[in-house]
Amino acid sequence: MNKKAFKFLFFAFCILFSAFSVAQTNENLMKKAETLYNNQDYEQALAVYLTLESKFAADWKLNYNIGNTYFKLADFPHAILYYERAKKLNPCDKDLNENLKITNARLKGETYALPDFFVWTWIKTISGQFFPKTWAIITLFILLLACCGFYLYYFAKQYKVFTFYLFVFLSILTLFSFSMGLTRSYLINQSDYAVIFDANGIIKDENTEQTYGKQKNIKLFNGEKVQIIEKQDKFLIIETPDGNKVKITPNALQII
Amino acid sequence: MRKLIFILIFCGVNLGIAAQDIKFTATAPQVVDLDKRFEVSFTINTTNVSDFQAPTFRGVQILSGPNQSRSTSMSFINGRQTGGSSVTFSYWLQPIATGTINIAPAKIKAGGTTYTSNALSIRVEQNASSSSGRQNSQSPQGRNQQPTQVNLDNKTLFVRAIPNKTNVVPGEQIMLTYKLYTLVSVSQYQIERSPVSKSFWLEELDAQQQPQITKEVFDGRQYNVATIRKVLVFPQQEGNLTIEPLSLEVTAHVQTKRNRRNTGDPFFDAFFNDPFFSSMFDIQDQPIQKKLVSNSVSINVKSLPNTPNNYIGAVGNFSLSSSIDRTECKENEAITLKYTLSGTGNITLIDKLPIKLPSDFEVYEPTITDEIQKSENGISGKRTFEYIVIPRQEGKFVIDSLAVSFYDTETKQFKTLTSSKYNLTIGKGKESEYMSEQRSEREKYRNMELLPIKQIRNLQNPVINPFSGLWFWLLTILILILSSAFILFEYQRKERNKDIKAVRLRKANRVALKRLRKAQMLLQKHENEAFITEISQSVWNYLEDRFSIERFALSKERIIATLTSFDIEETLINDLIALLERCEMLRFSSEKTFEQNEILYSQALTAISELEIQLKTKLK
Numbered sequence: 001m002n003k004k005a006f007k008f009l010f011f012a013f014c015i016l017f018s019a020f021s022v023a024q025t026n027e028n029l030m031k032k033a034e035t036l037y038n039n040q041d042y043e044q045a046l047a048v049y050l051t052l053e054s055k056f057a058a059d060w061k062l063n064y065n066i067g068n069t070y071f072k073l074a075d076f077p078h079a080i081l082y083y084e085r086a087k088k089l090n091p092c093d094k095d096l097n098e099n100l101k102i103t104n105a106r107l108k109g110e111t112y113a114l115p116d117f118f119v120w121t122w123i124k125t126i127s128g129q130f131f132p133k134t135w136a137i138i139t140l141f142i143l144l145l146a147c148c149g150f151y152l153y154y155f156a157k158q159y160k161v162f163t164f165y166l167f168v169f170l171s172i173l174t175l176f177s178f179s180m181g182l183t184r185s186y187l188i189n190q191s192d193y194a195v196i197f198d199a200n201g202i203i204k205d206e207n208t209e210q211t212y213g214k215q216k217n218i219k220l221f222n223g224e225k226v227q228i229i230e231k232q233d234k235f236l237i238i239e240t241p242d243g244n245k246v247k248i249t250p251n252a253l254q255i256i
Numbered sequence: 257m258r259k260l261i262f263i264l265i266f267c268g269v270n271l272g273i274a275a276q277d278i279k280f281t282a283t284a285p286q287v288v289d290l291d292k293r294f295e296v297s298f299t300i301n302t303t304n305v306s307d308f309q310a311p312t313f314r315g316v317q318i319l320s321g322p323n324q325s326r327s328t329s330m331s332f333i334n335g336r337q338t339g340g341s342s343v344t345f346s347y348w349l350q351p352i353a354t355g356t357i358n359i360a361p362a363k364i365k366a367g368g369t370t371y372t373s374n375a376l377s378i379r380v381e382q383n384a385s386s387s388s389g390r391q392n393s394q395s396p397q398g399r400n401q402q403p404t405q406v407n408l409d410n411k412t413l414f415v416r417a418i419p420n421k422t423n424v425v426p427g428e429q430i431m432l433t434y435k436l437y438t439l440v441s442v443s444q445y446q447i448e449r450s451p452v453s454k455s456f457w458l459e460e461l462d463a464q465q466q467p468q469i470t471k472e473v474f475d476g477r478q479y480n481v482a483t484i485r486k487v488l489v490f491p492q493q494e495g496n497l498t499i500e501p502l503s504l505e506v507t508a509h510v511q512t513k514r515n516r517r518n519t520g521d522p523f524f525d526a527f528f529n530d531p532f533f534s535s536m537f538d539i540q541d542q543p544i545q546k547k548l549v550s551n552s553v554s555i556n557v558k559s560l561p562n563t564p565n566n567y568i569g570a571v572g573n574f575s576l577s578s579s580i581d582r583t584e585c586k587e588n589e590a591i592t593l594k595y596t597l598s599g600t601g602n603i604t605l606i607d608k609l610p611i612k613l614p615s616d617f618e619v620y621e622p623t624i625t626d627e628i629q630k631s632e633n634g635i636s637g638k639r640t641f642e643y644i645v646i647p648r649q650e651g652k653f654v655i656d657s658l659a660v661s662f663y664d665t666e667t668k669q670f671k672t673l674t675s676s677k678y679n680l681t682i683g684k685g686k687e688s689e690y691m692s693e694q695r696s697e698r699e700k701y702r703n704m705e706l707l708p709i710k711q712i713r714n715l716q717n718p719v720i721n722p723f724s725g726l727w728f729w730l731l732t733i734l735i736l737i738l739s740s741a742f743i744l745f746e747y748q749r750k751e752r753n754k755d756i757k758a759v760r761l762r763k764a765n766r767v768a769l770k771r772l773r774k775a776q777m778l779l780q781k782h783e784n785e786a787f788i789t790e791i792s793q794s795v796w797n798y799l800e801d802r803f804s805i806e807r808f809a810l811s812k813e814r815i816i817a818t819l820t821s822f823d824i825e826e827t828l829i830n831d832l833i834a835l836l837e838r839c840e841m842l843r844f845s846s847e848k849t850f851e852q853n854e855i856l857y858s859q860a861l862t863a864i865s866e867l868e869i870q871l872k873t874k875l876k
Contacts, residue, residue, distance in 0.1 A: 030712050037709055043311060043360040047375045058717040061710040068709045089718070095707045105701040108620045108644055109590060112691040136722035140731050147739030155746060178723070185721040219590050221644070251368045 026052065033065070042072040060089035064096055071103055077223035079103045081195040084225060084256040088188055091128035109199075109221025113241035124187070127180040132188065135181030142177055146170035194238070194253040196224045201252025203235055218244045226253065278302050280364055280371035287379045290351050293319055293448060297346035298362045298373050305343050307370075311360035313349060315380075319447060320460065321347030348447075351380040411477070412439045415504055415550040419489075423556050426491055427571035427602045428665055429634045434485040434502055434550060436467075437474060443543070444507040445484060455497050457605060459488040461630050488634060490602045491557045499553040508544045560663060564670055566610060570662035572601015572634070578658065578675035587685030588695070591645045595658060595675060598638035601665070604628060609641055612656055616649035647682045654679055761869060768864035771798050772857065779853055785843075787853055791860050792839035795832070798864060802871070812836065824870050832863050 029048055036045035046069045049062065056062050063086035070079035083100040090096065116124075130138065149167035156163045199220040220226075220240065229245060230237040236253070239245050284296040298308070303326060310322055322345040351357065359376040413436075420431040436445065467482040474481075484504075491497055560567075574597055581592040595609055604626070613619055620643065628637035647653065657677040661670045685691075722728050769776075771794045778787040800807055803818050812833055819829045838856065 026715055030715065034709065034711065044358055044375070047361050047372075050372065052715065056715040056717055058720065059712070059715050061712045062715060065709040065712070068706060071706055095710070098701075098704075099707050101697065101701045102704045102706055105698045105704075108623065110588075110646065110695075110698060112588070112688075112694050115690050131718050133719045133722045136725075136728050140728070140735065143732060144735050144739075147735060151739065151743055151746070154743060155750070182723055185723060188720050219592070221590075 026055070037065070037069060037072075040072075042069050045069050046073065057085075058089060060086040060093070060096075063089065064093075064099070067099065067103070071099070076103050076106050077195060077197055080107070080223045080225065081254055081256060084193065084195065088193075088256060090131075091124065103223075107221060107223040109219070109224065111221075111224060111241045114243050123180075123183060127184040127187070130181075130184070132181050132185040135177055135184055139174060139177045139181060142170060142174045146174050191255045192228050193256045194226055194228055194236075195256060196220045196222055196226060196248075196253050198222070198249075198252035199224075201249040203247040203249060205247050218246050220246065220248075220252075225256070228255075278366055278369075278371060280362075280366075280373045282359065282362060282373040282376050284359065284376050284378055286377075287381060288351060290354055290380055290382055293348050293350045293446070294378070295346055295348055296359060296376065296378075297344050298364070299342050299344045300364055300366060300371065301342045302366050303341045303343055305364050305366045307363070307365040308345055309363040310345070310347070311362050313347070313357075313359060315353065315355065315357045316349040316351055319348040319350050321345070321349075323347070350448075354380045354382055356380070411475070413437070413442070413506065413508055413546060413548065415484075415502065415548045417499070417502060417550040417553050419499075419553050419555065422554070423558065424491060425558055425560050425571060425663060425665075426494055427569055427605065427663070428491070429572070429602060430489040430491070430555065431632060431634070432487045432489050432499065432553065433483055434487075436482045436484050436504075436506070436548075437472070437479040438482075438508070439477070439479060441509045442482070442506055443509055446505045447485065448503045448505050448547070453497075453500065455491060455493040456499065457490040457492055457602070459490070459604070459630060459635060461486040461488065461632070486632065488630065489555075490605060491555060494557050494559045497555050497557055499555065501552045502550040504548040504550070506546050506548055508546055510542050510544055562670075564661045564672070566659050566672070567661045567663070567670065568606055568609065570597070570601055570603070570606055570660075571665060572599055572603070572662065573664055573666065574599030574601060574603070574662050574673060576658070576660065576673035576675050580655075580678050583678055584681045584683070585647070586683045587647060587650055588691065589646070589685065591647070591680070593643040593645050593655070593678075594640055595643075596638050596640045600634050600636040601662070603635055603637060603639050606639065609658060609660060611643065611658055613645060614647075614653045614655070616647060616651075617653070618646045618648060620644045647680070650682050650684045652679065652681055757869075761865065763868070763872075765861075765865045767798075767868050768861050771795075771864060772860060775857060775860070779850075779857055782850060784853060788839055788842050788856070791856060792836065792843070795836060795839075795860060795864070802867075819867075822871060824867065828863065828866055828870065831859070832867070835859055835863055 029052055033045045033048035033052070036042075036048065046066070049066045049069055052062055053066060063082045067079045067082035067086060070076070070082060080100070080103055083096060083103060086093075086096055087100060115121075127135070146167060149163065149170045153160065153163035153167045199222050202218070202220065218240070224240065226238040226240050228236055229239050234250070235247050236250055237245060238248055238253070278301060280298065280300040282296065282298050285294055288294045296313075298310075308322065308324075325344050325346070327342055327344065345362070357376075357378040357380060359378065361372045361375050363373075364371050416435050416437065418433045418435060420433070422430075424430055436442065467484055470481050472479055472481040485502070489499065577596045577598070579594045579596075585591060593611075595611070597603060597606065597609075607624070608622070611619070622641040622643045625640045625642065626637065628635060628639070655678040658675040659672055661672045663669075664671050719725065772791070775787055775790040775794055778790050796810065799805070799815060800810055805814065805818065816829055816833065819832075820826075835856075842852070842856070
């Protein structure tokens with residue numbers, strides 16, 4: 001309900017403030033890309049999508065469609081990159097997660113991701129339900145309710161205890177939704193994850209092995225999602241999903 | 257002033273250099289003729305490039321390309337060196353049908369970044385050159401000098417296709433050389449259409465920019481001969497195959513006498529019509545364009561006798577090597593297995609090896625890397641097949657040596673290549689629940705179809721961090737201020753109401769006190785009998801006055817009825833009645849204490865004031 005209201009507001013703002021003609025050409029481009037994709041002309045579709053991406057990099061549906069197009073062109077690492085970008089923006093879309101799994105299954109290599117701490121998984125799932133802006137609106141709405149709760153409690157003659165707990169509950173809920181929104185925008189803003197594009201970009205280095213433990217035969221594969229632990233000008237230290245740490249050249253990956 | 261301009265120009269140049277960034281552009285004519293070839297070029301203004309990825313050309317036939325050329329422009333302005341270098345990849349294309357050709361962007365890597373060129377759209381028309389000013393870069397003579405069509409003799413200028421052998425087996429490479437024989441000077445040539453056939457695989461050898469001219473005697477005449485094209489041909493079928501002729505457009509130069517036009521100026525004409533000058537100027541080098549067609553080449557492809565089962569289609573001379581990165585590992589860990597096929601022959605046509613692995617092993621499609629050189633001796637180099645193998649079971653396994661056969665063209669027989677055999681020891685892996693879960697999920701998704709794209713109604717970049725936005729905090733403060741203002745307002749209203757109540761209570765108390773003043777006096781004098789009578793009397797009097805009831809009509813029932821009609825609380829009514837009854841009872845009782853009387857007095861006081869308050873609110 002709230003999301004719809006927000007969408008409506010946003011749409012109204014769009015009409016008021018954006019150049020209508022520009023929106024129109026983008027719409028045409030989108031339709032063109034869709035037609036090209038449906039006609040299986042994936043290279044052309046990709047070209048159109050990529051021109052749109054230069055302007056709307058944060059539109060998750062666009063990233064999803066680019067992922068699909070790369071998949072059809074059998075460029076699975078790029079497909080992973082764009083699906084992951086879409087997932088960062090909207091982690092709970094069913095189709096997106098499905099396609100990401102399908103693409104992952106086609107990569108030339110496999111890794112077994114260590115499961116996350118379950119609380120962190122919950123937080124990610126809950127915060128992923130809404131966009132940051134929606135969280136902000138929800139926070140404001142619950143804050144308003146909490147204020148009403150305080151009013152009820154303060155002036156109540158009967159049910160004083162009940163209204164007090166109602167007020168406390170609503171206050172906690174406000175803080176909760178605020179922190180969920182903050183988490184969400186942090187998760188979108190961070191650039192700690194990357195996709196490997198050159199599996200041979202590992203730098204052999206004694207020092208790194210000393211710091212992070214000697215691990216024999218660490219193998220990366222193109223399209224693997226890794227976490228960046230340390231950033232330097234000439235190298236990066238990454239952690240693979242199964243917990244190995246490797247030194248790698250910055251050219252070998254692209255940040256999600 | 258001059259100085260100023262100088263400075264401005266100087267600054268402008270500097271800005272120009274500073275603003276130069278890497279651009280990757282694709283160029284092609286907008287409109288082309290159906291039966292004319294055209295050039296599409298991709299230019300990047302830097303030289304440190306790698307990984308040029310050409311788009312797939314649809315609706316055209318590639319005549320040649322990618323032809324890579326580098327150019328450097330350099331100029332000195334005010335002692336400073338400016339300029340840049342660029343790399344161009346160009347293709348010569350031949351349209352197949354009229355319509356529009358869309359050429360997707362090409363990609364290139366430069367300095368770690370991937371650049372994408374612009375997409376092109378080319379219209380193919382039946383007679384484009386007449387309808388639009390197409391630039392034909394291949395005829396430098398241009399429109400000013402219309403080349404005269406003179407039929408040159410077929411023995412003066414011709415093209416021959418010369419194969420180095422005509423009896424081959426499928427897959428054996430044939431070197432096909434196209435030579436241009438001429439008695440006149442030729443300034444330019446352009447291959448119009450090169451043969452394409454499904455029964456052949458063609459590998460173009462890199463053409464030299466300037467073909468070397470040699471002298472050769474053919475049919476009793478000495479010709480200037482230029483080798484214009486070399487192609488490696490790999491037949492894909494058996495039987496008598498014909499390679500279609502190559503067609504060529506040539507600009508030849510024939511020396512003719514000029515047919516001078518008179519300018520109308522007698523002096524000028526007389527001067528240049530002088531025999532001395534005519535010998536110098538009248539012989540003109542006249543360009544002539546001519547289409548040439550080479551001979552077709554027929555090749556006899558014999559079938560191979562008794563092909564062995566492990567024949568992989570390789571013809572030439574090869575060797576096989578293999579390597580493995582480890583022979584001991586745990587379950588579900590990846591092993592890299594490499595087979596390298598090296599040698600001379602149709603190596604680029606071999607795209608898979610018949611490897612056999614134990615059934616508990618999973619193998620991915622191989623990654624193929626090439627190191628191939630093309631030369632006059634044929635294609636040589638090596639092709640590496642990199643297999644990623646994942647053992648799923650613990651135990652000891654053997655990867656059998658791979659045996660593949662090829663046909664040796666030298667000895668004319670099959671030869672078998674064998675690679676090493678590997679003994680693998682697979683240990684028990686740390687198989688956790690999450691691993692098997694993830695693996696079965698992978699298996700489930702491996703062959704699933706992709707879900708369709710999303711329909712996007714309006715593109716938008718969502719607000720990523722609204723919590724740092726002003727509107728969020730403004731709204732928060734607004735909500736807090738409004739709520740506190742509301743609460744404060746409500747609080748004050750209540751306070752005011754409380755005041756009104758207090759006033760009323762005071763008034764009611766005053767009434768009650770006035771009524772009970774005499775009783776109070778009697779109480780202090782300890783006159784019990786009189787006190788109780790007075791209390792009772794006061795209450796009765798009060799009720800009589802308050803409700804304007806005649807004294808004789810006054811009874812307990814009447815009081816109850818009246819008070820109920822005024823909506824007085826039942827407890828208060830009961831209290832009042834109980835008080836009256838108590839007075840009556842005490843009047844005739846012997847035990848009378850001061851404390852009892854005091855309670856009685858306060859009861860009467862509260863009853864009257866309470867009644868007073870309730871009546872005030874109800875009457876309002």
